[in-house]
Amino acid sequence: MHPRAIDIGTSGWRFDDWAGSFYPLRVPQNQWLEYYAARFSVGEINSTYYRIAPARTYAAIERKTPPNFRFIAKVHAEVTHQRQEPASSMRELLAALEPLRGANKLIGVLAQFPAGFRHSTEAISYVLEVQSHCDGVPLCAEFRSRTWLNDEAVSRIREAGITWVCADEPDLPDLMPHRLLTTSELFYARLHGRNARTWYNSRAGDRYDYNYSEEELGAFGRELVELESPARHGVVLFNNCYAGQAPRNAWWLKSWLEAATSGQQQLSANGLDLSAD
Numbered sequence: 001m002h003p004r005a006i007d008i009g010t011s012g013w014r015f016d017d018w019a020g021s022f023y024p025l026r027v028p029q030n031q032w033l034e035y036y037a038a039r040f041s042v043g044e045i046n047s048t049y050y051r052i053a054p055a056r057t058y059a060a061i062e063r064k065t066p067p068n069f070r071f072i073a074k075v076h077a078e079v080t081h082q083r084q085e086p087a088s089s090m091r092e093l094l095a096a097l098e099p100l101r102g103a104n105k106l107i108g109v110l111a112q113f114p115a116g117f118r119h120s121t122e123a124i125s126y127v128l129e130v131q132s133h134c135d136g137v138p139l140c141a142e143f144r145s146r147t148w149l150n151d152e153a154v155s156r157i158r159e160a161g162i163t164w165v166c167a168d169e170p171d172l173p174d175l176m177p178h179r180l181l182t183t184s185e186l187f188y189a190r191l192h193g194r195n196a197r198t199w200y201n202s203r204a205g206d207r208y209d210y211n212y213s214e215e216e217l218g219a220f221g222r223e224l225v226e227l228e229s230p231a232r233h234g235v236v237l238f239n240n241c242y243a244g245q246a247p248r249n250a251w252w253l254k255s256w257l258e259a260a261t262s263g264q265q266q267l268s269a270n271g272l273d274l275s276a277d
Helices: 029-037 055-062 075-080 089-096 098-102 121-132 151-160 214-226 242-264
Strands: 005-011 042-045 072-075 106-113 137-143 163-168 187-190 233-238
Touching: 005 242, 029 151, 042 151, 042 233, 055 098, 055 242, 072 233, 075 106, 089 098, 106 121, 106 163, 121 137, 137 187, 151 163, 214 242, 233 242
Parallel strands: 005 042, 005 233, 042 072, 072 106, 106 137, 137 163, 163 187, 187 233
Antiparallel strands: none
């Protein structure tokens, strides 16, 4: 993909431990989104996974971001994890997000399915049912189980026009391996970190406590640039949100892609400055 077609950001922007690690202490919490949006052009709304706020909340979010800023909102856990009747939850979510949709700031909604949601005929039917309740808003599906990485599943997702979310996560037997592929006009990748030791063991530490190295980020950047994809737009979002690692890694990759566009070959993280002019 051409670097200019790829937007970089993080999976959320409101984390207490980003104060001092990403947000200067002088910036009050009610201005964090403006600070974030001055540096990145896309972000995920993860709070909708836990609770769908009233539409006025998302209207305020819309007002705090510039016209070219875009969002992806996560569907509620009852849709992806409880997996009962998704219709009412999706109606509530889309109604709440109308201020973003009306301002042309909503790229799509993200359904992040757990590793226990394994590929089957019934599972595919459920994903298609969720899509049927999206009212024309693009559906992006992230499958954590590696059972989904097969020709039948990818073909069905592509035929439906659903965006396949490429997950980067620890190399564990049940999890989706690192693969970049496209099933719609949107390329979408989420980088969760590769901390295998803590992924299923919270006593060992935070699952998302992982800082991508320059070598890892550079290798991923080269994959993006060399990816042959029909997608018109790419979104890469970092979910290793522990202690401000996500925005730091996102800024490094953003700078790397900008350098790739201008023909520069080398970047050092030591030279990255997250402060805006």
